[in-house]
Amino acid sequence: MKRAGVVALNTFREAVRDRVLYNLLFFALLMMAASVIAGQISIGIEQTVIVTLGLSAISLMGLLISIFIGVGLVSKEMDKRTLYAVLAKPLRRWEFLLGKFGGLVLTLAVNVAAMAVGLFLALIYVKPELERGDATVLIAVYFIWLKLALVVALALLFSCFTTPLLAILFTAGIYIVGLYVQELRNMPMQMMSGGMTLFTKWLSFLLPNFENFNIMAMAAHSRQVPGTLIAQNTLYAAIYCAIVLTAAVVVFSRRNLK
Amino acid sequence: MTAPAIETENLTKEYPHGFLNLKKRNSLEGLNMQVETGEIFGFIGPNGAGKTTTIKLLMRLIFPTAGTARILGKPISDIDMHRDVGYLPEQPYFYDYLSAAELLDYFARIHDLPATVRKERIEKMLQKVGLETAGKIQLRKYSKGMLQRAGMAQAILHDPKVVILDEPMSGLDPIGRREVRDIILGLKHEGKTVMFSTHILSDAEMLCDRVGVIVGGKLRGVGAPEQLVGVKAKATEIFFELTGQSAAPLLAKATRTGDRYRLQVPEAELYDTIDQLRAAGAKILSAAQVRATLEEFFMDLVEADRAQAAAVEVSGK
Ligand SMILES: Nc1ncnc2c1ncn2[C@@H]1O[C@H](COP(=O)(O)OP(=O)(O)OP(=O)(O)O)[C@@H](O)[C@H]1O
Ligand SMILES: [Mg+2]
Numbered sequence: 001m002k003r004a005g006v007v008a009l010n011t012f013r014e015a016v017r018d019r020v021l022y023n024l025l026f027f028a029l030l031m032m033a034a035s036v037i038a039g040q041i042s043i044g045i046e047q048t049v050i051v052t053l054g055l056s057a058i059s060l061m062g063l064l065i066s067i068f069i070g071v072g073l074v075s076k077e078m079d080k081r082t083l084y085a086v087l088a089k090p091l092r093r094w095e096f097l098l099g100k101f102g103g104l105v106l107t108l109a110v111n112v113a114a115m116a117v118g119l120f121l122a123l124i125y126v127k128p129e130l131e132r133g134d135a136t137v138l139i140a141v142y143f144i145w146l147k148l149a150l151v152v153a154l155a156l157l158f159s160c161f162t163t164p165l166l167a168i169l170f171t172a173g174i175y176i177v178g179l180y181v182q183e184l185r186n187m188p189m190q191m192m193s194g195g196m197t198l199f200t201k202w203l204s205f206l207l208p209n210f211e212n213f214n215i216m217a218m219a220a221h222s223r224q225v226p227g228t229l230i231a232q233n234t235l236y237a238a239i240y241c242a243i244v245l246t247a248a249v250v251v252f253s254r255r256n257l258k
Numbered sequence: 259m260t261a262p263a264i265e266t267e268n269l270t271k272e273y274p275h276g277f278l279n280l281k282k283r284n285s286l287e288g289l290n291m292q293v294e295t296g297e298i299f300g301f302i303g304p305n306g307a308g309k310t311t312t313i314k315l316l317m318r319l320i321f322p323t324a325g326t327a328r329i330l331g332k333p334i335s336d337i338d339m340h341r342d343v344g345y346l347p348e349q350p351y352f353y354d355y356l357s358a359a360e361l362l363d364y365f366a367r368i369h370d371l372p373a374t375v376r377k378e379r380i381e382k383m384l385q386k387v388g389l390e391t392a393g394k395i396q397l398r399k400y401s402k403g404m405l406q407r408a409g410m411a412q413a414i415l416h417d418p419k420v421v422i423l424d425e426p427m428s429g430l431d432p433i434g435r436r437e438v439r440d441i442i443l444g445l446k447h448e449g450k451t452v453m454f455s456t457h458i459l460s461d462a463e464m465l466c467d468r469v470g471v472i473v474g475g476k477l478r479g480v481g482a483p484e485q486l487v488g489v490k491a492k493a494t495e496i497f498f499e500l501t502g503q504s505a506a507p508l509l510a511k512a513t514r515t516g517d518r519y520r521l522q523v524p525e526a527e528l529y530d531t532i533d534q535l536r537a538a539g540a541k542i543l544s545a546a547q548v549r550a551t552l553e554e555f556f557m558d559l560v561e562a563d564r565a566q567a568a569a570v571e572v573s574g575k
Contacts, residue, residue: 006367010353017355081351085412088317088345089368090337256320 011103
């Protein structure tokens with residue numbers, strides 16, 4: 001477990017030394033600056049515009065990082081064969097995988113926090129007094145981070161058994177479908193055959209429900225978030241990540257390195 | 259009687275190949291081999307013989323189709339075994355965003371070396387492989403030989419009892435090779451076991467207590483280098499000078515450079531030949547035993563394997 005921590009810190013260090021990350025971060029902050037301008041044009045709804053644009057920027061940048069770096073976490077090491085020397089050390093494969101996951105989730109936490117600071121600076125710029133309701137923005141950021149952790153776990157799983165390109169497509173695909181899980185559940189079932197209904201139902205419960213993590217509308221209007229939703233989302237992300245990571249470990253532990 | 263440091267039993271690895279991966283080909287077939295504690299064991303064989311496959315199997319980077327292996331008496335699936343094993347991959351590549359010192363520090367942490375010894379150990383290792391001035395440079399800026407040196411440093415960083423090196427000399431300049439030889443000999447003096455694969459037979463001959471020759475996935479011979487090559491017929495080479503007339507029929511068999519000749523004769527004819535040469539007025543400069551080299555032994559094995567493979571192909575098996 002301690003060794004997984006060592007791997008995580010090194011993964012974090014790799015990300016910190018990666019220029020791509022700063023470009024993305026810069027782009028996100030640029031988007032927030034733009035939202036201030038957009039907010040000033042739309043008088044009266046500055047806050048709504050800034051929060052919506054800002055959270056979208058955080059989510060988008062986070063997704064790009066999670067999918068692309070997430071898929072590369074293990075596949076890049078297999079490709080460059082940096083893994084050989086590492087796995088010959090007294091390090092179990094699950095410790096390695098967990099460390100890689102932890103490292104990127106930590107990186108995302110730092111990134112998301114940096115972007116959140118940017119968002120708050122934009123907010124303060126348009127309205128000098130922050131209210132209690134603005135804390136909802138923080139919770140929205142936290143939910144985005146949970147969602148990103150889930151995406152990283154999925155990216156890691158796919159990268160353990162397929163090519164990086166396919167893993168990127170699969171992860172992105174699941175993310176997009178995961179946004180519409182609720183619609184899938186509410187589909188008019190009478191239009192379908194029995195088997196199809198069952199299949200859709202199962203699928204809707206199997207797929208991660210990413211829309212659960214979206215409270216952008218609440219944040220934009222400074223509405224209170226119920227505590228149960230926070231607990232529920234945290235638990236959901238933790239359990240889902242655990243299951244996906246376990247699957248990744250099972251695949252990766254049997255894998256022959258080329 | 260202590261257990262062998264490394265021991266394989268019927269170790270087999272088959273890779274799928276061909277259309278839809280339907281065919282199988284053995285990269286390693288039923289390898290039974292022992293490396294004794296405290297010895298330097300050389301693993302030699304042509305390209306594609308299965309050396310790297312064997313070493314990767316031992317390090318659990320790939321998994322065998324059949325067979326087992328033990329290192330230091332423990333099954334290789336036991337993670338604790340890795341504490342006492344050092345490994346240098348073939349053409350090593352490491353995190354290029356780290357410097358050599360950072361890389362070693364990372365590995366030292368995975369090995370759980372206490373902070374008090376880490377720094378000192380890393381400095382010592384960098385010095386040992388001749389990277390003391392390059393320790394702070396990022397590995398992406400390293401040359402091939404420098405990476406090889408960094409790889410050597412990480413293999414012996416944690417003071418392992420067994421060191422497994424896949425082509426430790428490749429990519430190194432003559433000084434580097436000499437240094438690696440010294441490191442390997444040093445490890446032996448410390449009582450460690452070293453197994454390394456190589457194509458450089460003179461290195462194997464010079465360093466190894468025993469060598470294993472692998473061709474086409476099968477072990478073809480194991481033993482001390484001089485024992486392996488000892489089966490060759492012994493001969494002596496006479497080096498002599500002969501000016502003026504050259505009557506002796508012996509000269510037809512000799513190679514000539516100016517007035518000097520080299521002549522190889524079987525042991526049984528040695529004294530006869532010398533007498534004849536003396537009679538002809540030759541001045542004998544030296545007479546030395548011709549030692550069959552590991553290289554010849556190796557070539558013979560490989561040729562035999564090729565011939566066999568060709569025969570199989572012809573008979574359509
Ligand atoms: N991932 C793989 N998939 C399919 N075949 C493989 C794979 N890795 C190795 N092989 C095959 O296994 C055989 C042995 O390869 P190996 O790398 O062990 O050779 P080697 O003795 O180390 O050769 P070299 O001296 O060139 O390093 C080769 O025929 C190679 O084609
Ligand atoms: Mg090899």
